[in-house]
Amino acid sequence: MSWEVVIGLEIHAQLKTNSKLFCHCSAAFGDTPNTNICPVCTAMPGVLPVLNKKVVDSAIKLGLATNCKINSINEFSRKNYFYPDSPKAYQISQFDKPICLAGYLNIMVNNELRRIDITRIHMEEDAGKLVHQGSDNISGATHSLVDLNRCSVPLLEIVSEPVIRSATEARLYMEKMRQIIRYLDIGDGNMEEGSLRCDANVSIRKRGDIKLGTKTEVKNLNSFKSVEKAINLEIDRQIDILEDGGTIIQETRHYNEATASTTSLRSKEEAHDYRYFPDPDLVPIVIDELWIETIRKELPELPEAIQKRFVNDYNLPTDHSVRLTSIKKLAEDFENAYKNRKNENITPLETANVALKYYDYFLSNNLDFSKSNHASFQIGGLTFLVNTSTVSSSTITSILPDIVNTNYDPIEYVKEKGLAQVSDTGELKSIIQDVIKENPGPAEEIKSGKMQTIGFMMGQIMQKTKGKANPGLANKMLKELLGIS
Amino acid sequence: MYFHIYAIHSSYVKIFFVMITKETIKHLAVLSRLEFTEKQLDNFSHDLENIFNYAQMLNEVDTTGIIPSSHAMPLQNVFKEDRVIPYHNIEKIMANAPLEESHAFRVPKILAD
Numbered sequence: 323m324s325w326e327v328v329i330g331l332e333i334h335a336q337l338k339t340n341s342k343l344f345c346h347c348s349a350a351f352g353d354t355p356n357t358n359i360c361p362v363c364t365a366m367p368g369v370l371p372v373l374n375k376k377v378v379d380s381a382i383k384l385g386l387a388t389n390c391k392i393n394s395i396n397e398f399s400r401k402n403y404f405y406p407d408s409p410k411a412y413q414i415s416q417f418d419k420p421i422c423l424a425g426y427l428n429i430m431v432n433n434e435l436r437r438i439d440i441t442r443i444h445m446e447e448d449a450g451k452l453v454h455q456g457s458d459n460i461s462g463a464t465h466s467l468v469d470l471n472r473c474s475v476p477l478l479e480i481v482s483e484p485v486i487r488s489a490t491e492a493r494l495y496m497e498k499m500r501q502i503i504r505y506l507d508i509g510d511g512n513m514e515e516g517s518l519r520c521d522a523n524v525s526i527r528k529r530g531d532i533k534l535g536t537k538t539e540v541k542n543l544n545s546f547k548s549v550e551k552a553i554n555l556e557i558d559r560q561i562d563i564l565e566d567g568g569t570i571i572q573e574t575r576h577y578n579e580a581t582a583s584t585t586s587l588r589s590k591e592e593a594h595d596y597r598y599f600p601d602p603d604l605v606p607i608v609i610d611e612l613w614i615e616t617i618r619k620e621l622p623e624l625p626e627a628i629q630k631r632f633v634n635d636y637n638l639p640t641d642h643s644v645r646l647t648s649i650k651k652l653a654e655d656f657e658n659a660y661k662n663r664k665n666e667n668i669t670p671l672e673t674a675n676v677a678l679k680y681y682d683y684f685l686s687n688n689l690d691f692s693k694s695n696h697a698s699f700q701i702g703g704l705t706f707l708v709n710t711s712t713v714s715s716s717t718i719t720s721i722l723p724d725i726v727n728t729n730y731d732p733i734e735y736v737k738e739k740g741l742a743q744v745s746d747t748g749e750l751k752s753i754i755q756d757v758i759k760e761n762p763g764p765a766e767e768i769k770s771g772k773m774q775t776i777g778f779m780m781g782q783i784m785q786k787t788k789g790k791a792n793p794g795l796a797n798k799m800l801k802e803l804l805g806i807s
Numbered sequence: 808m809y810f811h812i813y814a815i816h817s818s819y820v821k822i823f824f825v826m827i828t829k830e831t832i833k834h835l836a837v838l839s840r841l842e843f844t845e846k847q848l849d850n851f852s853h854d855l856e857n858i859f860n861y862a863q864m865l866n867e868v869d870t871t872g873i874i875p876s877s878h879a880m881p882l883q884n885v886f887k888e889d890r891v892i893p894y895h896n897i898e899k900i901m902a903n904a905p906l907e908e909s910h911a912f913r914v915p916k917i918l919a920d
Contacts, residue, residue, distance in 0.1 A: 339889050346892035355911045356901060360894035364903075375886035397877050404840050406914045411839075453911070461918055467911035587918075595838060600877030608883045 324529040325564075327557050328537075329486035329522055333499055335478045335509045336448065336517040337380050343447045343476040344371030344414065344604075351515055355451075355469035363474040365410035371603055373398075377476040378607060380508040381421045381445050382617045384478060387502050387624055388440055390425030392614050396607040398445075401596045406468050407449035415479075417598040420444035421609075427502070428626070429494045430644075438495045439483040448475040461585075478509075484523065484534065489553035493546050496520055505622055505650050513545050520549060524556045526564070535560075536570040540584060542577045552577040555584055628653050636660070636670035645678055651692060652681050659702035668709045676705045676718065683722045696729050703732035711792050712736060750791060754800050757782045768804050776800065825863065827856040 342349050345362035362369045378396075385392050399417035422443035429436050450473040456464030480499060486492050500511040500518055511518045525537035540556050543549045555577075560570055575584040623631075625647040632643035632653075647653045656677040660670050680701050684691040691697070707713045713721075713736055725735055757779060758765045767775045776797070783796050829848045832855070836843050843851065906913035 341887075341889050341891050344887075346887070346890060347894060348891045355909065357897065357910075358893075359897060359900055361900070364900050366900070372885060372887040374889050376889040378886075402838070404838065406912075406917060452917070454917075455908075463916050463918075465916055466914050467908055468914055469911050595834070597838075602878060605878045605880070605882040605885050 325526045325561055326529045326531070327487055327489075328484045328525045328527060328534055329489075329492050329553060330484035330537075331480075331482045331486065331492055331495065332521045332523070333480040333482075333496065334448075334519045334521075335384075335480065335499075335503050335511065337377055337476040337478060338507065338509050339374060339376050339380075339476055341374060342474040343374050343377055343445070344474055347474070349475045351472075351517065353471055355467070355471060358471045359473070363409075364470055371414065371601075373604060373607065374476060377445055378421070378609070379617060380476075380506075381443060381478055382609065382614060383506045383508055383621060384480070384503065385422030385425065385443055386614070386618055386621060387506055388422070388425040388427055388443070388480075388499075390422035390440060390443060392609055393419060393421055393423060394609050395419055396421050396609065398601045398604045399598045400601050401446075401598055403596060405449070406466065407452050407473070409450070409470065409473065413447060413449065414474075414601055414604070415446035416444035427495060427498050429491065429498050431488075431491055431494060436491060438491070439485050441481045441483050443478055443480045446477050446479055448472050448477050484525075489550045489557065492522060492553055493550040496549055497546060501625055501648070505624055507622075516544070519543070522549065522553050522556075524553055524560070525570070526557060526560050535564075536572050538570065538572065539574045540577055541574060541587075542579075544579065548577060548579055551582060552584060555582070559584070622650070625650075625653075632670075632674075636674075638670055638674055642671070642674045642678065645681075646674060649691070651694075651697070652677065655694075655698040655701055658698040659705060662698070663702045663706055666706060666709070668705050672709055673701065673705045676708060677701045679718060680704070680722065680726070683719075683726060689726070694726060697726075700725060700730070700732055707732060707736060711794075714793075750787075750796060750799055751803070753786050753791070754783060754796065754803055757786060758800075758803060765804060769806060825856060825859040827852045827859060831855075 336351075337349075339349050341347060342358075342363055345360050347360050347363055348358040350358065362371055382392055384390075396416065397419040398414050400412040401415045401417070402412040404411050420442040423441075425440040425443070426437050427440065429438060450468050450470040453467040453469065454463035455466060456462065482495065486495060496518075500513075503509045503511045503518070509517060513519070520543050522540045522543065523537045524540060525535040527533065527535040538556060538560070540552050543552055556575065563570060571586075574587045576587050577584050628647045629640070629643040632638045632646060633640055636643075638646070646656050656674060659677060660668070660673040663673075680697065681691060683689075684694065704718050708718060712733075717736075721732065721735065724730070725732055761779065761782060764775045764778055768779065779800055780793070780797060783791050783800065784793075829852050832843065832848050832851045835841075901907060901910070901912075904912040
């Protein structure tokens with residue numbers, strides 16, 4: 323039987339604001355429990371929520387960056403549910419008038435462009451944090467502790483259409499969304515800290531069927547790896563059930579990263595009656611064209627546009643430009659490094675190669691590239707060294723550990739450490755002449771046509787220069803001095 | 808599904824009669840984690856039905872062409888600045904916790920056995 327996978331993602335992105343959505347409490351992560359709380363976010367009677375304008379600006383930004391239509395009339399609604407993480411017993415969210423509608427993102431899957439449609443993006447408040455005690459998960463807990471610091475921290479919920487066809491596509495879409503959120507600088511997109519979360523609605527159907535199968539909702543996906551792994555597990559579980567003649571139960575399943583398995587959370591059929599109604603404490607938000615256009619002008623250049631520009635303006639291979647734009651800072655550092663030295667006959671490709679090598683060093687050593695303040699300057703310097711054959715590109719790799727996270731000028735560094743290749747023809751000439759004098763036999767062999775012996779002579783030259791002879795130049799001069807060029 | 812609504816059409820006014828059953832009250836009680844006796848269920852369904860049908864009076868007004876409003880005042884775009892102003896009476900809020908542990912509200916186990 324051939325099955326088709328149908329996935330829709332609900333992504334929750336915490337916004338990078340100073341204060342919460344409806345009050346002046348700090349929205350900071352990781353503070354002592356219940357220190358960023360006030361009567362508004364703890365639902366004391368008689369309080370009045372007032373909307374944080376920066377949240378609306380951020381939502382418009384993300385909407386424009388994901389090709390959405392921005393709704394001019396916005397309303398907040400109360401989503402009623404009873405749970406200890408919500409002191410009001412409702413979440414203030416948007417229901418029938420969300421801020422963004424009908425957008426899309428393009429992702430590349432196996433070198434093919436896939437368009438992932440976005441149903442809507444809406445603004446809402448986060449819930450408090452529950453810490454379960456007496457067990458490492460909720461089902462075994464004896465009691466729980468409620469921290470309301472996170473309560474009412476602003477979120478954008480981004481709902482995709484059920485058009486995602488594999489776990490890999492889900493991960494790629496999620497990665498793309500994070501990239502855009504970071505380029506816009508509206509959220510930090512950190513899945514491990516929970517500032518970017520996602521729930522996956524997964525169902526399968528016989529290939530060719532139009533009707534959707536029964537879906538399950540997989541929660542607790544705290545890393546990109548989890549997103550892919552948990553969805554694949556759920557797909558396999560559903561296929562097993564259906565192929566054994568069983569039926570899928572609509573339920574919420576909790577992913578456990580440690581055991582790499584999903585377990586059913588008790589199904590609560592009645593829990594989905596949220597009795598939404600407009601929040602009478604909050605006034606409508608009317609977004610006019612002027613507001614939208616003001617935000618549009620503030621939008622930074624987005625990764626897809628930069629990629630195209632790098633390919634067109636700098637003739638970079640697509641692969642290079644995709645990697646350079648993976649984060650905004652790298653794209654900027656590359657471009658600045660190139661521009662600052664373009665009068666020195668340095669090519670964009672040389673700069674790109676060095677920039678990627680530089681960035682890969684941070685990645686493979688788990689270093690924070692965002693704090694690398696001298697990256698652009700150092701990438702430029704390193705490119706100059708390679709371009710002028712002062713050092714080989716393998717030397718670059720070996721000096722990176724000493725210079726990254728310092729303000730060292732790579733050119734100065736190479737000088738100080740005496741790492742420059744010997745390209746001075748006068749100096750090289752006298753060294754080669756010495757080598758010939760000391761090795762008359764091999765020199766005669768070469769003269770009489772035994773070219774393999776050049777390797778031996780080159781070895782001697784490298785030994786004398788401690789590996790710093792410019793190999794191309796040395797080879798050429800050796801042949802000249804032996805009269806065989 | 809839980810509200811039985813009967814409509815009587817006149818020329819332009821729609822008048823509804825809402826019936827609140829015991830099932831409706833039971834459903835709302837589950838959602839709100841409340842428990843009622845049979846007698847309370849009867850009383851509440853009766854009371855709520857009266858309240859609803861009193862409010863049905865509003866349906867006598869012709870609202871053709873009027874945009875639904877969600878707020879009592881004709882206001883829009885009321886915002887606050889994104890600025891942190893710490894609240895200095897947190898202990899008063901914490902005093903509402905029936906049980907406190909590690910500066911958090913301690914609540915009973917959430918999932919039933």
